Amino acid sequence: MFDANRTLVNSIENLNDEQKEYLYSALNIHGHACGGMPMGYVAGLAAMKALGMDSRERNMDTIAVVYAGNGHAAGCFVDGVQFSTGCTFGKGIMKKEAKGKWQFMLIQKKTGKAVKARIRNEILDKAFSAPFITEYRARGVNPADIPEEIAGPGFTRLFGLPPEDVVEIEGPFTVDVPGARPCFNRVSCSVCGATVAENYICLEDGKPVCRDCTHYAG
Ligand SMILES: [Zn+2]
Numbered sequence: 001m002f003d004a005n006r007t008l009v010n011s012i013e014n015l016n017d018e019q020k021e022y023l024y025s026a027l028n029i030h031g032h033a034c035g036g037m038p039m040g041y042v043a044g045l046a047a048m049k050a051l052g053m054d055s056r057e058r059n060m061d062t063i064a065v066v067y068a069g070n071g072h073a074a075g076c077f078v079d080g081v082q083f084s085t086g087c088t089f090g091k092g093i094m095k096k097e098a099k100g101k102w103q104f105m106l107i108q109k110k111t112g113k114a115v116k117a118r119i120r121n122e123i124l125d126k127a128f129s130a131p132f133i134t135e136y137r138a139r140g141v142n143p144a145d146i147p148e149e150i151a152g153p154g155f156t157r158l159f160g161l162p163p164e165d166v167v168e169i170e171g172p173f174t175v176d177v178p179g180a181r182p183c184f185n186r187v188s189c190s191v192c193g194a195t196v197a198e199n200y201i202c203l204e205d206g207k208p209v210c211r212d213c214t215h216y217a218g
Pocket residue numbers: 030032033034035036037076143
């Protein structure tokens with residue numbers, strides 16, 4: 001798989017060695033060649049450029065809020081945004097507001113400076129009318145089982161286009177930054193005994209209770 005991924009990435013002519021290395025890593029982590037991950041990947045790069053970022057987020061200073069939902073072939077897009085921006089789910093700087101859109105907002109925490117990125121309709125039209133979707137995914141074939149001669153061109157295609165033909169950028173503008181500063185306090189749930197971050201604890205009859213044990217909704 002790694003050799004095939006290397007060959008596929010190396011076939012993209014207009015990327016330099018460093019860009020190829022990042023994309024190769026992204027493809028390995030994503031797990032299969034498809035058209036969706038590159039969409040998010042290219043959009044992430046365009047949003048970073050619009051914010052004046054010269055490298056992907058390595059700490060926790062940038063947040064990506066993605067507007068893709070679930071169950072509508074957009075998970076790959078979200079992975080692409082994560083890999084190019086470095087705004088990863090685990091670091092808590094990738095948030096999902098499920099709206100069923102191939103869009104996201106990239107926000108600098110310190111300043112609230114933000115841009116919105118959306119994949120152009122023509123790009124989505126082309127991707128969804130390609131055999132990758134119509135002949136394989138829509139018929140229940142898993143992405144990794146789709147022949148490389150079908151999946152490969154879908155993966156490489158966007159890198160041959162000017163980014164502005166792929167993604168539309170709105171902004172920069174200033175927004176309220178989501179997410180408070182981190183909580184370092186731990187509390188034991190009075191029902192199950194789990195150690196829980198204090199900002200996730202509810203109080204019931206004055207006793208700390210975790211979200212699994214609370215009787216309240218939400
Ligand atoms: Zn994918």
